[in-house]
Amino acid sequence: xxxLQESGPGLVEPSGxxxxxCTVSGASISTNTYxxxxxxxxxxxxxxxxxxxxxxxGAYYNPSLKSRxxxxxxxxxxxxSLRLNSVTTADRSIYYxxxxxxxxxxxxxxxxxxxxxxxxxxx
Amino acid sequence: xxxxxxxxxxxxxxxRRFILSxxxxxxxxxxxxxxxxxxxxxxxxxxxxxxxxxxxxxxxxRFSASKSGTSASLAISGLQSEDEADYHCxxxxxxxxxxxxxxxxxLTVL
Numbered sequence: 069x070x071x072l073q074e075s076g077p078g079l080v081e082p083s084g085x086x087x088x089x090c091t092v093s094g095a096s097i098s099t100n101t102y103x104x105x106x107x108x109x110x111x112x113x114x115x116x117x118x119x120x121x122x123x124x125x126g127a128y129y130n131p132s133l134k135s136r137x138x139x140x141x142x143x144x145x146x147x148x149s150l151r152l153n154s155v156t157t158a159d160r161s162i163y164y165x166x167x168x169x170x171x172x173x174x175x176x177x178x179x180x181x182x183x184x185x186x187x188x189x190x191x
Numbered sequence: 192x193x194x195x196x197x198x199x200x201x202x203x204x205x206x207r208r209f210i211l212s213x214x215x216x217x218x219x220x221x222x223x224x225x226x227x228x229x230x231x232x233x234x235x236x237x238x239x240x241x242x243x244x245x246x247x248x249x250x251x252x253r254f255s256a257s258k259s260g261t262s263a264s265l266a267i268s269g270l271q272s273e274d275e276a277d278y279h280c281x282x283x284x285x286x287x288x289x290x291x292x293x294x295x296x297x298l299t300v301l
Contacts, residue, residue, distance in 0.1 A: 105290075114193050115228075115236065115279055117290035130289050164235055171242060174283040176290075177226040179238035179247065 070094040072165050072182035080159075081191050086152040090165030090182060097146045098123040103168040104148045105178055106139060108161035111186070116161075120168050121148055155189050162186050194219060195280050195293035202299040203270045213263045213280030213293050223283040225263040227256055230277040230295070239278070240265065267298075275300045 076088035090104070097104060106118040119129035121139045129137050138151040152159060163185055166178040196214040203209035213225065224243050228236035238247050240256040243263070256265045263282075267274055280293040 114294040115281070115292040117292065120290075128288075131287060174222075174285070175224040175242055176283070177238055177241040178228070178236075178281075178290075179241070181235040181237070184235050 070167065070180055072167065072180060074163060074165050074182045074185040076185065076187070078186060079188050079190060080155050082156060082189055084155055084189075086155050086159060086163075086187055086189075087149065088163055088165075088185065088187070089147050089149045092146045092148075092167075097141065097148065098143050101170065103170075103176075104141065105166045105168045106150045107164045107166060107178065107181075108159075109164070109184070110161045118150065118152075118163075157189050160187065160189050193294040194284060194287065194291035195282070197278075197280060197293035197296045199294060200297045200299070202301050203267075204301055205270055205272060207270050208266060208268045209270050209298070211265045211267075211278050211296050211298065213265070215261050215263075215282065215291075217261060218286040219261075219282050219284040219291055220258065220263055221261040222285055225256070225258050225280055225282045227254075227263075227265045228279045228281065230279065232276070236279060270300055272300050274298065 071093045073091045080086045103120040105120040109115050119139045121127040127139045136153045141148040166181040170176040227240040229239045230236040243258045244256050253268045277295045279295045284291045
C-alpha cells in the first residue's frame with residue numbers, strides 16, 4: 069500500500085528556508101506515469117498547490133511561489149523534497165506531499181496524500 | 192482568494208440528498224477535469240471524485256459529481272453524520288498553468 073510521509077523542522081525563522089522531505093513507501097517513486105507534489109494549507113483555510121516533480125527531475129511550480137521554491141527528487145532514497153526560501157509568517161501552513169496521477173494531460177489528481185506537517189514561522 | 196469559488200459552509204439533514212457547488216471560469220473548470228477531495232477534521236484530504244465523475248475504489252456510490260460549463264457539483268445522497276467534513280474542488284488552470292483549488296466547503300450534518 070502506497071504511503072507518503074512528510075518530515076522536517078516544524079519551526080523556521082523569518083527570512084529563513086523551509087526544508088521538507090517526503091518519503092514514499094510501498095511503491096517506487098521512479099514510475100513514469102506519476103508526478104509527486106507538494107500542497108499546503110494554512111490552518112483553517114483552503115489548499116494551495118506548491119509544485120510537482122517527476123522522478124526524472126522535471127518540475128513545475130505555482131507561478132506565485134516559483135521564485136522561492138525548489139523541489140528535488142532522490143530516487144535512491146525514494147524521496148522528494150521541498151525548499152522554500154525567504155519565508156514569512158504567511159508561509160505558516162500544514163504542508164502535504166501527494167502523488168499526482170494522470171489519465172491525460174491536465175486530467176490529473178492528487179492521491180494519496182501524506183498526513184501533513186505543520187510548519188510555523190517564528191523567531 | 193481561491194481561484195475556484197465554493198460556499199464556505201453548508202448544512203444538511205441526515206438521509207437527505209445534498210449538493211455542493213464549485214464555480215470557476217473558462218480557463219479552469221470550463222476546460223479541464225474536476226476533482227473533489229474530502230477532508231475530515233484533523234486529517235489529510237482524501238480523493239473522493241476524479242476526472243469529473245469517477246469514484247476511486249472504496250468511495251461509496253452515495254457520492255457523485257458532475258460538471259456543466261464553468262461549474263461543478265458534488266452530490267451526496269443519504270447524508271450521514273460521517274459525511275461531516277470539508278470538501279474541496281480542484282482542477283488545472285490553463286491561464287495560471289497550475290493546479291487550483293476552491294476554498295473548501297465545511298459541511299455540517301445536523
